[in-house]
Amino acid sequence: MNVDSKGIILKNQKKNQENSGHSPTAHHLLGLAQKHQVYIGLIVILVFGAYLRSYHINYPSIGYHNMKENEYLSMALHYFNNGFSLERKVFFYDDQNFNTYA
Known part of the structure; x- marks a missing residue:
């Protein structure tokens, strides 16, 4: 990529960010969520599994x-x-x- 194409890409990213209606922080967080969606999915599954295992933890065996x-x-x-x-x-x-x- 040459310098001109990088500048055009950066301008397009800024336009998309402005048109999306999100703040820069929210836009950054959305980008991180998309980047790490596999890890977020695994964490959600693990938390849900821990909830299911501990649901009746006080019941007698x-x-x-x-x-x-x-x-x-x-x-x-x-x-x-x-x-x-x-x-x-x-x-x-x-x-x-x-x-x-x-």
Whole structure:
């Protein structure tokens, strides 16, 4: 490209920017959004996926398919209530003395 064509291209870009009705900052942001639309799309998908995973995060884990999760949660509950110990204990609701070891 020669110097004249660069000048014409810059003038055309300025005219397009003036005719678009956007401020220079908004025009710059729109250009960045178009340039990085793949990354913006991935971020939107990741945020939506995190929302779906954390939607019912406070629900209890019950059922046969959550057996390992229940074991880890019971150990975490024991550590939270009684502090860390070297013994691996599993909490069962019918064990009043909490003498059950895994």
